[in-house]
Amino acid sequence: xxxxxxxxxxxxxxxxxxxxxxxxxxxxxxxxxxxxxxxxxxxxxxxxxxxxxxxxxxxxxxxxxxxxxxxxxxxxxxxxxxxxxxxxxxxxxxxxxxxxxxxxxxxxxxxxxxxxxxxxxxxxxxxxxxxxxxxxxxxxxxxxxxxxxxxxxxxxxxxxxxxxxxxxxxxxxxxxxxxxxxxxxxxxxxxxxxxxxxxxxxxxxxxxxxxxxxxxxx
Ligand code: GRF
Numbered sequence: 091x092x093x094x095x096x097x098x099x100x101x102x103x104x105x106x107x108x109x110x111x112x113x114x115x116x117x118x119x120x121x122x123x124x125x126x127x128x129x130x131x132x133x134x135x136x137x138x139x140x141x142x143x144x145x146x147x148x149x150x151x152x153x154x155x156x157x158x159x160x161x162x163x164x165x166x167x168x169x170x171x172x173x174x175x176x177x178x179x180x181x182x183x184x185x186x187x188x189x190x191x192x193x194x195x196x197x198x199x200x201x202x203x204x205x206x207x208x209x210x211x212x213x214x215x216x217x218x219x220x221x222x223x224x225x226x227x228x229x230x231x232x233x234x235x236x237x238x239x240x241x242x243x244x245x246x247x248x249x250x251x252x253x254x255x256x257x258x259x260x261x262x263x264x265x266x267x268x269x270x271x272x273x274x275x276x277x278x279x280x281x282x283x284x285x286x287x288x289x290x291x292x293x294x295x296x297x298x299x300x301x302x303x304x305x306x307x308x
Contacts, residue, residue: 093119093275096165098173099126103133104260105171105192105267110136112268119275123163125156127175153178160185167274170229171267174206179231189229190280192267194259196241197225201234211252211259221245222255224263226270228280239273240283242266 095113097106106124113119124137127150137144143163147155156178160168170177170191177189193201193210200210200222214222223243228236242262246255274280
């Protein structure tokens with residue numbers, strides 16, 4: 091059975107685009123709904139150009155509205171791909187273990203409230219960490235806290251700027267997120283990537299990864 095996916099975005103939507111490219115017709119998963127907390131999110135165009143329903147949440151904290159939409163589209167998996175707000179707790183409870191997020195660092199390092207976009211890469215550079223990366227994780231009620239499903243490392247280079255580092259991390263994200271979604275489709279639910287038959291060599295177990303100092307965020 092094809093896994094029915096909703097993707098939540100707040101901005102550019104390049105991870106949504108990477109997912110759409112990876113999930114061609116015949117794939118075990120299909121994006122059937124895109125939601126955004128921002129009407130001006132550029133990524134909504136990726137959905138609209140493919141005639142995928144793209145909805146702007148009038149109130150992103152309205153759990154009932156979320157649940158109605160996810161139910162209406164019979165969603166099996168919710169993917170947060172550059173979605174910058176907390177998903178309301180009743181939605182997390184109803185879809186526990188079926189919501190994943192991509193984060194542009196090796197969590198738990200450089201995660202938590204306020205750690206998004208360029209701020210993450212700026213903090214990595216300021217810390218002197220020699221590597222960073224990408225984490226795909228289950229979503230719980232907090233920011234960037236749920237169980238890690240996959241991580242992939244990216245070296246920090248001597249002459250990196252936040253922009254250059256962000257671009258290299260994003261490239262890795264565009265491979266790791268689709269790999270995690272395909273693994274979830276194969277298993278019927280999100281699973282650690284290294285335990286999946288479609289495991290990618292890029293995935294790393296959590297306990298071997300973060301050498302970077304934590305910025306002390308929750
Ligand atoms: C990604 O790096 C994501 O991990 C972070 O914000 C970026 C979103 O990029 N939270 P995009 O909207 O998918 O292009």
